[in-house]
Amino acid sequence: MTMQFSPNISFPGNATEALRFYHEVFGGELDIMTYDDMPDMNFPFEPPAGTVAHATLNSGTVYIAGGDAMGPDSPGLASEAYSFLLQFDNVVEARDYIVRLTAGGGEVTMAFEKAPWGDYYGQVTDQFGVVWMLNAADN
Incomplete structure (x- = not known):
């Protein structure tokens, strides 16, 4: 399959x-x-x-x-009910995507820092209200 x-x-x-x-x-x-x-x-x-x-x-x-979306009752995108997780092999690449995702007016909503599970983790909300979580191996 x-x-x-x-x-x-x-x-x-x-x-x-x-x-x-x-x-x-x-x-x-x-x-x-x-x-x-x-x-x-x-x-x-x-x-x-x-x-x-x-x-x-x-x-x-x-x-x-x-x-x-069609119709007057279409929901907006800003929500904490969902997010998209981007996984990276290294911290440098993840930081580059944080810059890219915030370039159009987005914001870092959780600093990209060492997480309790050993990787680096942070969150960005882009200019459209979509939440992106970024996780990178600490190497």
Whole structure:
């Protein structure tokens, strides 16, 4: 059996901006399809022009899917109920990603320091409200 787990994020109208930012951070291949690009499928809603129906970012190590949430009751992304964990082989690489994830206006919400389990650990909330946990082996 072959399976891959990846998050699918429903952005509050800024999916293109967010996924382009993640493309800058992680690299890889970004594919964005708007509702304008799709055939008429009789959706139960009227998507605004340019709204993202489906997008994927595949960097080889990070795979993110997403699109724009539809409807006035769409939740925002800022939440402490979920986060994405990035695992690194070394502290230097993890610190580089902290800089990348905060470059657009994000913030370090937990300092990247030696953790009780022996690795280095910290948290960042990016400019879109997504929480990233970073863990790196201490070598």
